[in-house]
Amino acid sequence: MPHLTTHVLDAAQGAPAPGIRLSLTAVDGTAIADGVTDDDGRAGLGPDVLDPGDYTLRFETRAHFEARGIDAFYPFVTVTFTVSDDRHCHVPILLSPFAYSTYRGS
Structure with a gap:
């Protein structure tokens, strides 16, 4: 299992958000990985x-909302976090067209 997992929930739809493009970088901009939500x-x-x-x-969120004909305020969401040990990192977001929240999951 990768060290980092995520889960995107579309709060406006009350459902998961499939097809969102993701990229993981070090804060200096070095690319580490990319993917798409299932x-x-x-x-x-x-x-x-x-x-x-x-x-x-x-999280590239614009296309998710555009595909539904929804104007969204955030074209993308970035979450910057610190890894301090070897515990698994789960970084989910709860998304809507005009807000988002995140937390350290398990």
Whole structure:
């Protein structure tokens, strides 16, 4: 299993958000991995272990809303987080056209 997983839920639809493009980078911009959420809005990214440090996970949300004919305020969402140990990282987002929230999941 990749060290990093995510889950995108579309709160406006009350359903998972499939097909969202993702990219994982180190904060210096070095590309690490990319992917797309599956039919359940889930994805795993990156190597089996991420070195300690700061990372940014970018969710390309514009296309998700455009495909539904919805004007959204956020064309993408970025979440920057710190890896300090070898525990699995789960970084989900709850998404709507005009808001989002995130937390460290399990």
